[in-house]
Structures are given as structure tokens and as C-alpha cells.
Amino acid sequence: MGSEIPIWLDASYVQKILRNIEIDDSVEVKNFRAKSATVKGENYLSDIYRVTFDVIGNPRNSTDNKSQKSWIAKILPSGDFCKEMIIDAKFYETEISMMREIMPRIDAILGQINPTTFAAQHLHSDTEPVIHLVMEDLRQKGFELNESRKGLDLQHCLLALRKLAMLHASSVALAEEDLQCVAGFKRGLFHKDHPASEVAFLTLCCESLGKETAKWPELSPGISEKIMKMSKVLYEKAAEAVLFREDDFNVLNHGDYRSNNMLFLYDEQKNPIDLKFVDFQMCAYGSPAVDLLYFLGSTPADELREHKRELLLREYHKTLLSVMDELNCKTKPPSFEELSKSLEERMFYEVAIACVILPLILVSKDDQQSINEMMQADGSLDSPGCKAETYRKVMTRLLPLYDSMGLLDS
Known part of the structure; x- marks a missing residue:
């Protein structure tokens, strides 16, 4: 920024x-x-x-x-609106705790069976002169961001879900050792205790989509009207969808699992062979559906979202079971049917991610803006990502589908 x-x-x-x-x-x-x-x-x-x-x-x-x-x-960035929202939501406190205390323990657990690690090494963090943290530069180890604005391909998605399953399985093992150290991460992206400024920002993002879809002749006018109405309750419904349930199968979710927060390592043929996670500001203990629905709503190329959804989920599930077994976890993992049911029950979360996060990812480089720049003088928000051709193509397919499932009804 x-x-x-x-x-x-x-x-x-x-x-x-x-x-x-x-x-x-x-x-x-x-x-x-x-x-x-x-x-x-x-x-x-x-x-x-x-x-x-x-x-x-x-x-x-x-x-x-x-x-x-x-x-x-x-x-911590400059800009009054953004800074206030971040401080009140305690995003930096979450990330510092994750990188300084939790990730080294998770790396050590997985290290019993696999030498891979999940994140950059935390080097320093402080609240003065402004809250910040310092970490190793993963670029020195060959890791890089995938620059695709069309979503990740199958090879990248399968690797991303295998690595996510490893994180989730390792967090189950950590929770069995020390439940309190993971259970304290409660908020994530949508939570009733987050500040009004964050609620307002995500509400405005949804309203921006509603205004833009009114200009899309591919969609019926009723969909734009539903999005505008849904924007008033989007935050509340998304927070309810991801609410922690004690009787669930629970893991420590990354919370912001999208392509911008993955750095890939490639072999000589440019095949992805490993990845590291970045940005641990929204980690939350809860159902793995939180990360999976976020990922599905934000990251795969749309043809994978449409045709390979079950394949992707089965790859995650297979890896989760395998790693939990190798780590000798006592917790019973969900069957694929149970996992699928959990995703179905929380499906509105994917809708919310597609409506407010996906445009921030698919916006063209030339049109990118900071949050403060997107805010208008009249208090509205103009998200340039909602105007991106790639995003429009994705959403003109997804929105009628979501509507047919009753997910746009408020």
C-alpha cells in the first residue's frame, strides 16, 4: 500500500x-x-x-x-479508516501471536513426519513506533506469488489444498496437546465482535457489487435488487455461517486462504512443488469449512470451481485423514459426507467471499486501489474489481446459481 x-x-x-x-x-x-x-x-x-x-x-x-x-x-498502514478498522479488529495481534508462538509449534508437530514448514520465520515484532513485525524474505528461498488474475489452475489448487490439510491436521494434534493455545483464536474475518468499521467496509463492498450488476444485461434485474438487500445482512449472515460450534470437527483455520496469501516454489519445469502461507491476521479456530469455502470462493479458476469441486475437496479430505493418522491424532476426522454436509450448511460464507473478496483479487493491476482510495466522499465505496471483465464473467455464472439455491434471499 x-x-x-x-x-x-x-x-x-x-x-x-x-x-x-x-x-x-x-x-x-x-x-x-x-x-x-x-x-x-x-x-x-x-x-x-x-x-x-x-x-x-x-x-x-x-x-x-x-x-x-x-x-x-x-x-500497520496509514489512512484513518483502514488503520482504525485494523487496530479495533486486532488483526496484527493475531498475526504476531500466530507467527511468534503457534506456527513454530505446528511446524515442529508436522516435522515429526514431514520436513516441510508452513510460513516465514518470525524475526521481530513490536508495537512501537507503530505495530509491526519483521520476518524472513521467502523470495530468497525461491518462493514467489502466482500472478494469475484468472484463478489458480488444477495443479496449484491441489497443492494448496494438500498443504492446507497438513496445516489443519497439525493443528488438531496441537489442540490435543494444548487446546487453549488454539481455541483463543476466535474472530477470523467475520465475527460479531469485530468493529463497526469492518462491518461497514464489507457491507459497502457488497453494495458496490449490487450497483454494478444492475448494469449487466446478462443478469435479471432481480439479482441486483437481491444483492442490494442482502448487503444489509451480509455481515451478520456470514458471521453466523462461520460461528464456532463446540461439537464440530474443529481446526485452526488460516482465515484468509486465497492465492495472494500463497507463495509457491517451482521446479525447473515450472511445476509447483511447495508453498508457504503468508498473512495470519484472520486465523480462527473452527470448522475447516471456513478455509475451504473461502478458498473455493476466491481462488480456483472458474472452470475448476464449476467442474472440479468434488475432486478438490476429496484431495483435501484424503490428505487430512492421512496426516492425522501419521500424527496419531486421537480426534475422529470427518467422513467425506460429513465434511460435505458442513460445507453445505455454511454455503453462504462462500457467497460472501465471492461477493466482497473475489473482486479485490481479480481487479486488474492498472485499476488496483487501496481501501482509502475506494472510499468515496459521500460515504459509499467504489470497488474497481467489480468492473473487471474476469470478475464479471465469473459472477454472471455464479450469481444465478446462488440465486437458484436461495442463497441471495435476505
């Missing part, structure tokens, strides 16, 4: 962090450089910077007296 480098994010600050990590006050940072790590619209809830520098000295795990490093700094 932001492009101006914070004045405090300098060589001196990075050197202080590095010395704490290395437990060595002789290590020095030279040739410090910082730049924005994302373009406008790639990350709506943070300002993200890449800092690169030379390390002079002999840090641990290095045989050289001089080495190069690259870190990522993730910082």
Missing part, C-alpha cells in the same frame, strides 16, 4: 534486531536498502517493505565474514 519508507525503518533499527537474533553486538549492517514489497492493491491491510543489507561480522550459521540478507517488514 504505502510507498514512503518509514523514517525509523533504517540500518540502525535492523542492526539492533540482527544483534538480538545473533546474540552478538559486533555484527554490523551495511549497504541498507528498503523499498515497497507490494504494489497498490496487493495487500489491503498492511504496508509491506523489503529491506536488504550486507552483514559484516561472522553471524551464526555463516562461514563468511560478509553475507547478504533480505527481510520483510509488515507495518
Whole structure:
């Protein structure tokens, strides 16, 4: 989002962090450089910077007296509306807790059977001078964002769901060891205790879609009218759909599982062979339907959403059962039929994601805007993603389907 480098994010600050990590006050940072790590619209809830520098000295795990490093700094964004919403929703507190405390434990659990890890290494976090965290730069290990604006293909989706199943299975094992450490993550994206500013933003996103669909002759006028009415209750209905139920099969959900929050590693033939998760601001303990419906509503290419839905879900389910078995989990996993029923009961959540999150993903690079830029002087919101041709093509198929299922009725 932001492009101006914070004045405090300098060589001196990075050197202080590095010395704490290395437990060595002789290590020095030279040739410090910082730049924005994302373009406008790639990350709506943070300002993200890449800092690169030379390390002079002999840090641990290095045989050289001089080495190069690259870190990522993730910082509370500027802009009154966005900042207020993020602070009140405690998104940064959630992410810092996840990366500093929970993910290392989950990595250790899965490490008993598989050497893969889920996320970048947390290096530092603080609330001063503004809440932020610093982590390793996964680009140095070859991980990269898939740039497709048409949704992920089958190969990427299968890998993403296998990795998600590994995360969920490992979180079940962690919950069996220490339920309180995962049960404390309660909010996610939609929750009754989130601030009014977040409710207002997502409501306005839905209204923006309603206004835009009124211009689409492919749809009956009644659908636009239903979306406008639905916008008034969208937040409440989505929060109800993902509400924690104690008698469910529950996991620790990523909460924002979409292509923008996946970094892929490729082999020489450009086949995806691994991925890491980024952005743990909306993690929540609850049904795996939360992540699965979010993923289905936001990430696959539409032909997969239409024709390969069961294949994708079965790949997730097969991996979940396999990893839970290898980890010797005592919790009984759901059958595929039970998982499918859970998804069906919460289907409105996928509708909400398709209506308010998918346009933020499919917006063209040239039209990307920050949240503050989307806000209009009259208090309305103009989401450029709702005007994107790719999004229009997807939604002119999905909206009549959702309508036939009664999901647009408010």
C-alpha cells in the first residue's frame, strides 16, 4: 500500500534486531536498502517493505565474514479508516501471536513426519513506533506469488489444498496437546465482535457489487435488487455461517486462504512443488469449512470451481485423514459426507467471499486501489474489481446459481 519508507525503518533499527537474533553486538549492517514489497492493491491491510543489507561480522550459521540478507517488514498502514478498522479488529495481534508462538509449534508437530514448514520465520515484532513485525524474505528461498488474475489452475489448487490439510491436521494434534493455545483464536474475518468499521467496509463492498450488476444485461434485474438487500445482512449472515460450534470437527483455520496469501516454489519445469502461507491476521479456530469455502470462493479458476469441486475437496479430505493418522491424532476426522454436509450448511460464507473478496483479487493491476482510495466522499465505496471483465464473467455464472439455491434471499 504505502510507498514512503518509514523514517525509523533504517540500518540502525535492523542492526539492533540482527544483534538480538545473533546474540552478538559486533555484527554490523551495511549497504541498507528498503523499498515497497507490494504494489497498490496487493495487500489491503498492511504496508509491506523489503529491506536488504550486507552483514559484516561472522553471524551464526555463516562461514563468511560478509553475507547478504533480505527481510520483510509488515507495518500497520496509514489512512484513518483502514488503520482504525485494523487496530479495533486486532488483526496484527493475531498475526504476531500466530507467527511468534503457534506456527513454530505446528511446524515442529508436522516435522515429526514431514520436513516441510508452513510460513516465514518470525524475526521481530513490536508495537512501537507503530505495530509491526519483521520476518524472513521467502523470495530468497525461491518462493514467489502466482500472478494469475484468472484463478489458480488444477495443479496449484491441489497443492494448496494438500498443504492446507497438513496445516489443519497439525493443528488438531496441537489442540490435543494444548487446546487453549488454539481455541483463543476466535474472530477470523467475520465475527460479531469485530468493529463497526469492518462491518461497514464489507457491507459497502457488497453494495458496490449490487450497483454494478444492475448494469449487466446478462443478469435479471432481480439479482441486483437481491444483492442490494442482502448487503444489509451480509455481515451478520456470514458471521453466523462461520460461528464456532463446540461439537464440530474443529481446526485452526488460516482465515484468509486465497492465492495472494500463497507463495509457491517451482521446479525447473515450472511445476509447483511447495508453498508457504503468508498473512495470519484472520486465523480462527473452527470448522475447516471456513478455509475451504473461502478458498473455493476466491481462488480456483472458474472452470475448476464449476467442474472440479468434488475432486478438490476429496484431495483435501484424503490428505487430512492421512496426516492425522501419521500424527496419531486421537480426534475422529470427518467422513467425506460429513465434511460435505458442513460445507453445505455454511454455503453462504462462500457467497460472501465471492461477493466482497473475489473482486479485490481479480481487479486488474492498472485499476488496483487501496481501501482509502475506494472510499468515496459521500460515504459509499467504489470497488474497481467489480468492473473487471474476469470478475464479471465469473459472477454472471455464479450469481444465478446462488440465486437458484436461495442463497441471495435476505
